Amino acid sequence: MKKNKRALTSLLACILAVSMTAPTSDIAGQAGMETVYVSAASRSTTTTQTQKTTTSGKKTKKSRKKIRQQKKKAKKYIGKKLTSLVKAIGKYKKLSKAASCYYENEYDGIAKYDGFVVYCHTENRKTWIVDSVE
Numbered sequence: 254m255k256k257n258k259r260a261l262t263s264l265l266a267c268i269l270a271v272s273m274t275a276p277t278s279d280i281a282g283q284a285g286m287e288t289v290y291v292s293a294a295s296r297s298t299t300t301t302q303t304q305k306t307t308t309s310g311k312k313t314k315k316s317r318k319k320i321r322q323q324k325k326k327a328k329k330y331i332g333k334k335l336t337s338l339v340k341a342i343g344k345y346k347k348l349s350k351a352a353s354c355y356y357e358n359e360y361d362g363i364a365k366y367d368g369f370v371v372y373c374h375t376e377n378r379k380t381w382i383v384d385s386v387e
Contacts, residue, residue, distance in 0.1 A: 320368030327371060327386045335364065335373050335381035345371065 323342045330338040339345070345364035353359040353374055362381060364371040372384045 317368075320366075323366065324369040324386060327366070327369065327383075330383050331385060333383055335362075335371070335383055338371065338383055342366075 326342055327338055330341065345366050347365045348362055349365070350360045350362040353361045355361075356374065359378060360375045362373045362375070364373060364381075370387050372387070373381045374384055376382055
């Protein structure tokens with residue numbers, strides 16, 4: 254009788270331990286388990302983002318075409334001044350610069366446009382020259 258009680262107690266303890274450590278998603282809806290509720294606010298935000306994505310589909314096609322055109326135009330400015338490129342297609346979003354690996358007392362730079370990158374270097378520490386467009 255004692256063996257049966259110990260076995261039963263051990264079995265119950267084992268079942269309890271397994272049920273407490275089991276993932277919630279595997280046994281969702283069972284009594285005593287934690288249930289996660291999603292608020293209505295987060296659902297409406299998701300819906301809003303989805304609606305914005307579907308309505309801006311035409312805009313993205315137009316912007317991709319504009320990016321391709323600007324990149325093609327930028328490739329014509331390789332070896333020329335960055336200022337002339339800026340006059341042709343507009344200002345870059347960000348210009349990162351660091352000491353040049355190739356030229357002493359000069360800088361290498363990365364001008365980031367929307368959709369492509371322009372690599373450049375300085376001459377006489379003042380004039381930025383376009384090296385490549387990717």
